[in-house]
Amino acid sequence: MKLIDTENAVGHVLCHDLTQIVPGVTKEAVFRKGHIIKEEDIPVLLSMGKEHLYVWEKKEGMLHENEAAEILYELCKSENVRPSEIKEGKIEVIADTDGLLKIDKERLYQVNALGDMMIATIHGNIPVKKGTKIAGTRVIPLIIEEEKMNQAKKLVGEKPLIEILPFVKKKAVIITTGSEVFKGRIQDKFGPVVKGKLEEFGVTVLYQKIVDDCQEDITKAIEQAIVDGAEMVFCTGGMSVDPDDRTPGAIKATGADIVSYGAPVLPGAMFLISYYNGEIPVCGLPGCVMYERKTIFDLVLPRLIAGEKLTFAEIAQYGYGGLCTNCPVCTYPNCGFGK
DSSP, rough: EEEGGGOOOOTTTSSSSSEETTTEEEEEEEEOOTTOOOHHHHHHHHHTTOOOEEEOOOOEEEEHHHHHHHHHHHHHHTTHHHEOOOOOTTTEEEEOOSEEEEEEEEHHHHHHTTTEEEEEESSSSSSOOOTTTEEEESSSSSEEEEEEEEHHHHOOSSSSEEEEEOOOOOOOEEEEEOOOHTTTTTOOOOHHHHHHHEEEEEEEEEEEEEEEHHHHHHHHHHHHHTTTTEEEEEESSSSSSSSOOEEEEEHHHHOOOOEEEOOOOSSOOOEEEEETTTTTEEEEEHHHHSEHHHHHHHHHHHHTTTTTTHHHHHHHGTTTTTTTOOOOSOTSSSTTTTO
């Protein structure tokens, strides 16, 4: 591109959008990239403070900001996302389905560390709705070396930086433990909370089973739930270290592989996650799930419904950001909890 006086720009082609900003009124592109400047455009341009203009002068090995933005979008693109219209050298990445957002933070960092280009995202490992803006891309200068964009492509490789794992329609069983509930001394308030959270994600709750504080009975209830077609089992109650709390031992007695008993998350430290036959999640939910707005359950549940198999390392990583600050107005997942 070359810089020319605006008064001599008639007939030239703009190489970038020109935006007019009127505080509190508008911030819109008055002239778009590719516009051929006319005589009547000159007073408008001067009123915008544009006494000089960059006009397009195509050179080998250099890319316009729009071309570069398209490359950055390609690095992010996967099956369940779509691009916005290119505007002022920017392309936004939009979710094209409901699902679990996955972002490769390490490779994202490597691209941004190249300089002169940027991809900004929201946090990963959270549920997103179709239409959610999840990332924005652009290069910083108006033109950039094609070789630098090739470096970015080489760093990222074939696997996209951003993916959305669609939620799977699953079936679940809730097993509620506790002699006080089993014997009718108090009304169960745990099951309805868990059922509501599951149904938000389209999970079918086959039934809720209430059992006494007997390890053998809890184990049998879990095994029967799986026979009955449960693809996820959630046990409520009996998750503390009190002698009467038998749920962790009952889950272990099924033969399920215990991934973690305990999580560096508050609320939710006494959470247990295991897998029966290596694939069916069997979880023990601590009492906080019943009365706190957001807990470890809200962090893990979307990942289970999207079909992810969590490891101990992934549970341990929740410690950074794992303290819920109980904001007066909850904005989860648009906050730092679990990030």
